[in-house]
Amino acid sequence: MLHYIVRRxxxxxxxxxxxxxxxxxxxxxxxxxxxxxxxxxxxxxxLVEAKKEMLGLNDPLIIQYFKWLWQLLQGGFGxxxxxxxPVTHIIGERIGPTLMLTSISLTLGLLIAIPxxxxxxxxxxxxxxxxxxxxxxxxxSIPQFFLGLGLIYLxxxxxxxxxxxxxxxxxxDANFADRIKHLILPVSVLTIAIIGKKIRYVRASMLDVLxxxxxxxxxAKGLHAFIVTNKHALRNALIPIITVFGMEIPLLLGGSIIIxxxxxxxxxxxxxxxxxxxxDYPTLMGLNFIAAIIVLATNLFMDILxxxxxxxxKYN
Amino acid sequence: MIEAKxxxxxxxxxxxxxxxxxxxxxxxxxxRTVGHVKAVDDISLNIYEGETLGLIGESGCGKxxxxxxxxxxxxxxxxxxxxxxxxxxxxxxxxxxPIRKNIQIIFQDPYxxxxxxxxxxxxxxxxxxxxxxxxxxxxxxxVDQLLDAVGLPRSYKNRYPHEFSGGQRQRxxxxxxxxxxxxxxxxxxxxxxxxxxxxxxxLNLLKDLQQELNLTYxxxxxxxxxVKYISTRVAVMYLGKIVELADKTxxxxxxxxxxxxxxxxxxxxxxxxxxxxxxxxxxxxxxxxANPPMGCRFHTRCPYVQDKxxxxxxxxxxxxxxxxxHYPLG
Amino acid sequence: xxxxxxxxxxxxRIMDAxxxxxxxxxxxxxxxxxxxxxxxxxxxxxxxxxxxxxxxxLFAPWLTPHNPNEVTAVFSASxxxxxxxxxxxxxxxxxxxxxxxxxxxxxxxxITVSIYVTIGTILGLISAYYGGWMDMIVxxxxxxxxxxxYLMVILVVVSILGSSLTTIILVLALFSWPTxxxxxxxxxxxxxxxDYVKAGVALGxxxxxxxxxxxxxxxxxxxxxxxxxxxxxxxxxxxxxxxLGMGIQPPTPSWGNMLSxxxxxxxxxxxxxxxxxAGSILLxxxxxINFMGDGLRDALDPKQ
Numbered sequence: 013m014l015h016y017i018v019r020r021x022x023x024x025x026x027x028x029x030x031x032x033x034x035x036x037x038x039x040x041x042x043x044x045x046x047x048x049x050x051x052x053x054x055x056x057x058x059l060v061e062a063k064k065e066m067l068g069l070n071d072p073l074i075i076q077y078f079k080w081l082w083q084l085l086q087g088g089f090g091x092x093x094x095x096x097x098p099v100t101h102i103i104g105e106r107i108g109p110t111l112m113l114t115s116i117s118l119t120l121g122l123l124i125a126i127p128x129x130x131x132x133x134x135x136x137x138x139x140x141x142x143x144x145x146x147x148x149x150x151x152x153s154i155p156q157f158f159l160g161l162g163l164i165y166l167x168x169x170x171x172x173x174x175x176x177x178x179x180x181x182x183x184x185d186a187n188f189a190d191r192i193k194h195l196i197l198p199v200s201v202l203t204i205a206i207i208g209k210k211i212r213y214v215r216a217s218m219l220d221v222l223x224x225x226x227x228x229x230x231x232a233k234g235l236h237a238f239i240v241t242n243k244h245a246l247r248n249a250l251i252p253i254i255t256v257f258g259m260e261i262p263l264l265l266g267g268s269i270i271i272x273x274x275x276x277x278x279x280x281x282x283x284x285x286x287x288x289x290x291x292d293y294p295t296l297m298g299l300n301f302i303a304a305i306i307v308l309a310t311n312l313f314m315d316i317l318x319x320x321x322x323x324x325x326k327y328n
Numbered sequence: 329m330i331e332a333k334x335x336x337x338x339x340x341x342x343x344x345x346x347x348x349x350x351x352x353x354x355x356x357x358x359x360r361t362v363g364h365v366k367a368v369d370d371i372s373l374n375i376y377e378g379e380t381l382g383l384i385g386e387s388g389c390g391k392x393x394x395x396x397x398x399x400x401x402x403x404x405x406x407x408x409x410x411x412x413x414x415x416x417x418x419x420x421x422x423x424x425x426p427i428r429k430n431i432q433i434i435f436q437d438p439y440x441x442x443x444x445x446x447x448x449x450x451x452x453x454x455x456x457x458x459x460x461x462x463x464x465x466x467x468x469x470x471v472d473q474l475l476d477a478v479g480l481p482r483s484y485k486n487r488y489p490h491e492f493s494g495g496q497r498q499r500x501x502x503x504x505x506x507x508x509x510x511x512x513x514x515x516x517x518x519x520x521x522x523x524x525x526x527x528x529x530x531l532n533l534l535k536d537l538q539q540e541l542n543l544t545y546x547x548x549x550x551x552x553x554x555v556k557y558i559s560t561r562v563a564v565m566y567l568g569k570i571v572e573l574a575d576k577t578x579x580x581x582x583x584x585x586x587x588x589x590x591x592x593x594x595x596x597x598x599x600x601x602x603x604x605x606x607x608x609x610x611x612x613x614x615x616x617x618a619n620p621p622m623g624c625r626f627h628t629r630c631p632y633v634q635d636k637x638x639x640x641x642x643x644x645x646x647x648x649x650x651x652x653x654h655y656p657l658g
Numbered sequence: 659x660x661x662x663x664x665x666x667x668x669x670x671r672i673m674d675a676x677x678x679x680x681x682x683x684x685x686x687x688x689x690x691x692x693x694x695x696x697x698x699x700x701x702x703x704x705x706x707x708x709x710x711x712x713x714x715x716l717f718a719p720w721l722t723p724h725n726p727n728e729v730t731a732v733f734s735a736s737x738x739x740x741x742x743x744x745x746x747x748x749x750x751x752x753x754x755x756x757x758x759x760x761x762x763x764x765x766x767x768x769i770t771v772s773i774y775v776t777i778g779t780i781l782g783l784i785s786a787y788y789g790g791w792m793d794m795i796v797x798x799x800x801x802x803x804x805x806x807x808y809l810m811v812i813l814v815v816v817s818i819l820g821s822s823l824t825t826i827i828l829v830l831a832l833f834s835w836p837t838x839x840x841x842x843x844x845x846x847x848x849x850x851x852x853d854y855v856k857a858g859v860a861l862g863x864x865x866x867x868x869x870x871x872x873x874x875x876x877x878x879x880x881x882x883x884x885x886x887x888x889x890x891x892x893x894x895x896x897x898x899x900x901x902l903g904m905g906i907q908p909p910t911p912s913w914g915n916m917l918s919x920x921x922x923x924x925x926x927x928x929x930x931x932x933x934x935x936a937g938s939i940l941l942x943x944x945x946x947i948n949f950m951g952d953g954l955r956d957a958l959d960p961k962q
Contacts, residue, residue: 023798030802038815149952153945155894157901158937161920169927176923266809270898274921284810285902288817296814304805311805399860421865428862441853445687445875455861488687504857 020312031304032084035297036077084301094290099298103280107302109179110279113271114264117199121206122257128207129214133222144211151208156267160201160274167197177276198275202267206260214253258314262307339413340374341512341544342398342431347371347407349393353618365618367393369568370407375512380538380545382559382576384552384591386614390568391548392436395514398546399433400424411512429459432505436517438497442489448475448500449485455507474503477540478533495526502533506541515547519554531558552592556580564588567617567625574649584649584656586630624654632657694957701953707946715760722754727909737931744931747919755911756935762912763943766827766896767889774831775885778838783869785839786846797843800836808833809898817904826905830892841884845877879958886951890944897940913940 092099132144168176175181179194272281280299287295348371350364367390375381383391396402398409400416408417416427435441442451452471456462462470472482478499489497498518505513515534519527535558537543549555555562562579564572564587572585583589612629615621621628627637636654644652695701714721723742724730729749730741737744743752785796815829849855850873858868899905900914908915913936920926920933 023801026798027801027805030798031805034802034806038811038818149945149948150941153890153948154941155897155917155937155944157898157917158940161917161926161933161937165926165930169923262807266807269809269813270902273902284813288814288904300806300811300814303807303810307805307807401856401860425862428860431860433857433860435853435857437853441857443854443872443876446872454863458861458863458867501857504861508861 017316020315024308024312027308028305031308032081032301033077035300035304038300092287092292092295094287094292094295099294102283102295103298103302106278106280106283108279109277110265110268110272110281113195113198113202113268113277113279114261116195117202117206117264118257118260120199120203121210121260124203125207125210126214126253129211130218132211133215133218136219145215148208148211151204152212153208154204156201156205157270157274159204160197160271163197163200164274177274179278198271198277201271202264205267206257206264210253210257210260213256217253255314255318258310258317261310262303265303265306340410341377341412342373342375342546343408343410343413344371344373344394344398345408345410347373347394347397347409348405349390349397349402350405363618365616366568366620367617368397368404369617369620371568371570373563373570373573375544375546377511377544378542379560380547380558382555382562383546383548383565384550384555384562385565386591387550388614388617389565390617391550391565392516394565395433395516395546395548399428399431399514401433425459429461429508430511431514432508432510432512433514433516434498434501434505434518437521438494438501439521441501442497444489447486447488451489451500452485452503452507455504459508461508470507474507477506477537478503493526494522495530498522498530499533502530502537506537506543509541510543512544512546515545517549518547520549520551527554534558564591567615567620569625569652570644571626571653572649572651573644574651578649582649582658584646584651584658585626585653586632586657587626589657624652691957695953698953698956700949701957704946704949704953707942708950711760711943711946712764714757715764718757718761722751722757724751724754726750726754726758726911734929734932736929743935744929746916746932747925750909752916752931752935755916756913756939759911759913759916759936760939762823762906762910763893763896763940765823766830767893770827770830770834770892771885771888773827774834775838775881775888777831778835779842779874779881781835782839782842783846783874786843787850787865787869787873793843796839800839803833804836806833809895812895813899813902813904816899821899821904821907823906826896826899830895834888834892838881838884838888841880842877845880846873849873849876883951883955883958886947886954890947890951893940893947894944913937 092102095102128144132141135141164176167174174197175194177194179191181190181194268277268279268281269284270281271277272279273285276282280302283295284299286292287299347368348366349368350366352361353363353365354360355362369390371390371394373381373394383394385391393402397404400409400419404417408415410416411427411431414427416424419427446454449468449471452474453467456467456470457464471485475482475485480496480499480503484492484496489500492500501518518534519530522530531554534545538545545558547555547558556576559576562574562576563570564579564585566587572579572583572588574584579588580592583592615625615628622641623639624630624637624642627633630637632655634655640654642652642654644650723740727750730745730751733745733749734747735741735745735749741751741753743756746752746755781796785793812829812833815832816826819825819829846869855868855872858872863872896905896912897914897917900912901918903915903918905914906912916936917933917940925932
């Protein structure tokens with residue numbers, strides 16, 4: 013097994029390098045340059061040039077790339093073009109709220125989708141099953157921003173029981189209840205998206221497990237007895253399910269952009285939008301890179317987990 | 329390796345010299361090659377025009393690999409393959425294309441040897457079209473003739489493989505193999521997957537076609553009955569090596585290698601009077617072909633094993649009836 | 659001995675009667691699939707909805723009561739008899755814009771998917787068939803592209819390159835091909851070991867012919883399912899981009915950019931006609947596609 017891990021890590025290195033290159037290419041395709049964004053059009057050209065020189069924008073692209081890479085290896089992403097604060101610092105500030113949203117949604121999603129999915133499989137073709145299946149279809153199909161807007165409309169504006177956005181009430185005390193109130197809507201949107209997909213997956217996996225002959229007799233004895241006597245089978249089915257949840261993380265990172273926009277959530281999603289609008293390259297590259305690393309790490313971890321669970325799965 | 333002369337006067341259609349097909353075993357972080365599965369280990373063989381060379385042995389002894397190596401579906405690691413005195417061992421796919429018309433193969437599993445998405449007509453006409461053997465307007469005629477040759481109604485050409493039984497599919501496989509008018513066909517266990525009653529029909533079909541179309545066969549099987557019925561000469565393989573080679577009657581009536589004797593004895597005989605009172609029971613399991621035993625490869629299971637067998641590998645010796653054994657029977 | 663007794667008559671070659679299995683269902687493969695699909699009512703409903711939408715998109719000019727870009731009346735007017743869904747903040751008819759936006763979504767959906775499915779399939783085929791370096795490189799490339807969170811990286815690229823319809827389509831396709839390539843590669847790796855593929859090699863067929871004529875048709879099932887769900891994903895992505903202001907720009911109507919207006923609390927509370935219809939039709943479209951995709955998946959893989 014150690015072989016497998018080392019091999020996977022080894023393969024990940026060129027991928028990592030490729031990520032940095034692609035990242036760099038993307039961000040530098042831009043026609044405009046950031047200096048133009050926050051100067052008075054009347055500023056004399058020399059000053060503009062000086063500024064550009066200072067920010068290293070006049071060097072050939074390859075040089076810029078290696079400068080960035082070198083910086084990266086020393087643990088930094090450079091300085092933001094708009095706020096001049098270190099990018100790592102900026103991202104560090106904003107990543108907390110996003111992680112909070114993501115982890116809560118993922119956990120809730122797991123806790124809800126797995127039991128309901130199992131139940132739905134066990135009660136296959138009953139009314140309960142049809143309702144759940146129907147709901148999960150709708151939940152996967154609804155665009156996240158529409159759901160978000162709808163929930164805000166219903167609960168914040170119509171029923172007025174929840175806030176419309178932000179992490180905390182401005183001017184209020186930052187107590188736990190307040191935080192929870194602000195969390196409910198955004199987390200709901202993310203969680204609903206997750207469970208929509210995952211209930212069906214859990215259900216399908218469970219059905220596969222249930223179909224096996226030796227379990228049919230156990231079922232005849234009743235659900236409780238079934239679970240008690242077949243913990244082993246359930247556990248086998250559970251591990252792949254958990255790994256599949258891990259696969260949601262990259263999607264959550266992307267989805268956070270929209271959610272944070274709607275709910276004015278001060279996380280890295282919102283930061284991404286701001287950086288895009290202000291053409292803050294270093295921040296954008298840092299964000300892109302971190303996101304890619306998270307995805308890479310998650311995939312690696314999930315692959316290993318899957319391999320541990322089912323050693324028959326060989327790399328490639 | 330002493331190449332004993334088998335049949336005099338005719339030049340062989342297919343010649344195999346020192347064929348070795350090894351599969352690397354990879355282990356470790358960097359997939360280092362730690363050993364080889366020696367599927368075919370230094371085999372030399374001549375196959376003469378018009379004959380049927382039967383090849384028998386246990387599963388995993390490498391007989392299928394030889395067949396596939398000749399048709400170049402497997403790539404030899406060492407040695408040479410000659411077709412009509414032409415060395416085709418290192419030919420690229422492009423160079424092989426004209427040769428492929430002459431060397432064909434019939435597969436064992438009728439359920440995976442036909443493309444489920446293609447009509448029989450397409451399966452049979454494709455080789456004709458690709459090799460430009462007939463004019464476009466003659467294709468249908470040819471397909472009809474092929475179906476006639478294997479005993480299937482012409483109307484079947486518009487159907488799909490899943491609509492046919494195993495035996496019918498094998499017939500289609502045979503039709504495909506003869507479509508290019510080959511000289512030589514590797515029959516890779518063509519009847520092993522069929523019911524016994526159907527086996528006879530297919531074997532007879534193969535025999536009839538051999539006569540009509542002047543074919544040469546390499547007939548690979550692990551069951552003795554089919555080989556006995558259709559072959560002219562028979563070779564016995566064990567763990568990548570040929571241990572005995574003789575005319576059919578000679579081999580079956582006077583086997584010289586202990587393994588051959590055991591193999592022949594283990595096939596069920598319906599007539600109780602013909603059964604040996606004394607059966608020689610084979611011992612042990614097939615050793616791994618990655619690590620064959622020292623000396624004679626069969627010595628670990630041979631009931632007549634002696635000291636010499638454990639140390640020295642016997643070579644194929646003899647005239648017309650060759651055997652690789654230090655203490656051959658009879 | 660038993661086997662020599664049954665002989666086949668060499669001149670007439672008539673087979674044993676028990677062998678002639680007349681197949682009662684002389685169905686072609688595709689017919690079987692269609693039959694299974696039709697049994698799934700939701701899937702059929704989905705198909706009907708999509709066809710209606712395509713119809714709407716095609717005949718938009720004849721179906722719309724007003725010109726979608728023309729300022730016809732009071733801005734932000736609530737629904738009335740002349741403007742069934744009211745007017746937007748500039749004074750354009752919402753219903754007409756909604757109908758024209760169908761075109762955008764469908765175009766993005768189908769064209770994006772066509773592009774990336776083609777690229778992904780070809781790369782996956784070649785990669786799996788030839789193996790070796792080719793395989794290594796393509797798979798590493800796929801890994802690299804797949805490492806970026808989909809929406810995030812698309813947003814960044816589109817914001818840089820500009821938000822024309824073409825750019826959006828190309829960028830979406832650029833980051834979607836890896837999934838298809840992996841899928842196809844997986845199928846081909848197992849298919850290429852089958853005897854009928856080997857037979858093709860033995861018959862001297864060219865690799866291209868073997869790949870496209872023999873292997874690909876047998877790998878189509880999952881590709882089609884993936885493509886169907888891909889259309890929904892592409893439509894949602896475009897809507898998301900437009901919602902954030904980085905996608906289709908007004909005055910061209912897109913369901914996404916119509917929803918963008920609702921980020922203002924006044925619109926959200928008081929002018930429901932400006933955003934609820936757009937969101938609803940988006941939901942219905944994606945739902946229909948998902949039903950279809952699900953139905954296709956079950957029809958193609960009958961492991962019931």
